Amino acid sequence: xxxxxxxxxxxxxxxxxxxxxxxxxxxxxxxxxxxxxxxxxxxxxxxxxxxxxxxxxxxxxxxxxxxxxxxxxxxxxxxxxxxxxxxxxxxxxxxxxxxxxxxxxxxxxxxxxxxxxxxxxxxxxxxxxxxxxxxxxxxxxxxxxxxxxxx
Amino acid sequence: xxxxxxxxxxxxxxxxxxxxxxxxxxxxxxxxxxxxxxxxxxxxxxxxxxxxxxxxxxxxxxxxxxxxxxxxxxxxxxxxxxxxxxxxxxxxxxxxxxxxxxxxxxxxxxxxxxxxxxxxxxxxxxxxxxxxxxxxxxxxxxxxxxxxxxx
DNA sequence: AAATTTGTAACTTAATAAATTACAATAGAT
DNA sequence: ATCTATTGTAATTTATTAAGTTACAAATTT
Numbered sequence: 001x002x003x004x005x006x007x008x009x010x011x012x013x014x015x016x017x018x019x020x021x022x023x024x025x026x027x028x029x030x031x032x033x034x035x036x037x038x039x040x041x042x043x044x045x046x047x048x049x050x051x052x053x054x055x056x057x058x059x060x061x062x063x064x065x066x067x068x069x070x071x072x073x074x075x076x077x078x079x080x081x082x083x084x085x086x087x088x089x090x091x092x093x094x095x096x097x098x099x100x101x102x103x104x105x106x107x108x109x110x111x112x113x114x115x116x117x118x119x120x121x122x123x124x125x126x127x128x129x130x131x132x133x134x135x136x137x138x139x140x141x142x143x144x145x146x147x148x149x150x151x
Numbered sequence: 152x153x154x155x156x157x158x159x160x161x162x163x164x165x166x167x168x169x170x171x172x173x174x175x176x177x178x179x180x181x182x183x184x185x186x187x188x189x190x191x192x193x194x195x196x197x198x199x200x201x202x203x204x205x206x207x208x209x210x211x212x213x214x215x216x217x218x219x220x221x222x223x224x225x226x227x228x229x230x231x232x233x234x235x236x237x238x239x240x241x242x243x244x245x246x247x248x249x250x251x252x253x254x255x256x257x258x259x260x261x262x263x264x265x266x267x268x269x270x271x272x273x274x275x276x277x278x279x280x281x282x283x284x285x286x287x288x289x290x291x292x293x294x295x296x297x298x299x300x301x302x
Numbered sequence: 303a304a305a306t307t308t309g310t311a312a313c314t315t316a317a318t319a320a321a322t323t324a325c326a327a328t329a330g331a332t
Numbered sequence: 333a334t335c336t337a338t339t340g341t342a343a344t345t346t347a348t349t350a351a352g353t354t355a356c357a358a359a360t361t362t
Contacts, residue, residue: 004319005243008260012243016252027338034253036245038321043339059339060328075263088239088271092156092163094187101167102185104290109159111286112226112278120239120271127263135262139255155350178307189352194309210308211359 009035010045010082011075014054015133017064027062045082052081070130076121078129088120089113160186161196161233162226165205166284168215178213196233203232221281227272229280239271240264 012035017026024030028039028046035042046064049055054073057064066073080086091109096102163186168177175181179190179197186193197215200206205224208215217224231237242260246253 005241006319007240008243008256011260012246012252012256015256016250019252029338034247034250035243036247036253037243039339040322040341041320044341047340057339058329060337061330062338063329089158090156092159092186095163096185096187099167099185100291101163101170101287102187103294104287105159105163105166105283107290108283108286109162112275112283115278116271116274119274120267123267123270124263127266132256132259132263135259136252136255139258140251143254157350180307190308191310191353192351194307198309208308209360211306212361213307214360 004083006045006082007079009037009041010049010078011129011132013042013045013049014066014070014073014078014129015136017055018066018070018129018133019136021065025062026064048082049078052077054078054081066129070133071128073129074125075127075129075132076124079121079124087113088117155234157196157233158230160188160192161200161229162280162283164193164196165200165217165221165224165229165280166287168206169217169221169280169284170287172216176213177215199233200229203228205229205232217280221284222279224280225276226278226280226283227275230272230275238264239268 013031016031016034020026020030028042032039032042046055046057050057050067054067054077055064056067089109091106091113093106095105164182167182167185171177171181179193183190183193197206197208201208201218205218205228206215207218240260242257242264244257246256248254
């Protein structure tokens, strides 16, 4: 019942590209350093984001750019782009069909889980990449203000 | 990173105990046959459900019983009882603190994920074990009606 | 007392996400 | 045109952990 860090890392990539565009070279290596992973992992995620229409990349050149305005990219878009198992809960598929419970619980839980998943997805759909970027920048500004006071 | 079926299996256990109470011996073996797992896995989950105050068990005797009315047990109660990592999304904790993004994204995503998680949890909290049992029994009745028509 | 069952610890197996290695394809600089 | 840096992707390895297994003490029932 665990979503991989691919989702988090993908949001990270997109936010990084937006914030550091024109400031540092947007190589998979630099992005990987910020995430704390390898450049290949970053390129693999960027490939998926590109296929989902969220990111433009140039083969051979470190010039990735967002394919849409950050206000038009939701966390749910990112989630769908990079998670292949988009289910938050897992149905046990090996239950005994001969049993009243085993024979009906899979369908029953599919419905119950679906409601919960949609509720979560709706929240992700209502949070934009821009919201995330804004929050990151606010937190950074707060951090720097605190730092200055300490000096 | 394998996704846990513990949540599904635990709902299964509780529904089984309610539906088959007085009809078949409620041994961990019988319950395991319905789920398609081993008796030890069942006993381990039952132990957690007992500690969470959802189930009564008797050491040495096959007499488990629900500790509360099924209308008073929510899926979220079960979820909390048997899942140790209750987070639906995973934060990447190894991001680079020196970077504006790496240094602020963990907190930022914690907040965003929390909203989505609460929305899903609220749906789970509003679905009771009784709802699940009712649905299982309705589906079973439909199945049997279809069966009779075919004969 | 014998047979059955629960409760739990310790260990093994299986599944898979993440990391690594390798290399072809492309871009840009000199 | 060649050299260097980079992306894109496949193939493989590693690390993690959920699930399954083994083992056995403790309690219950007959």
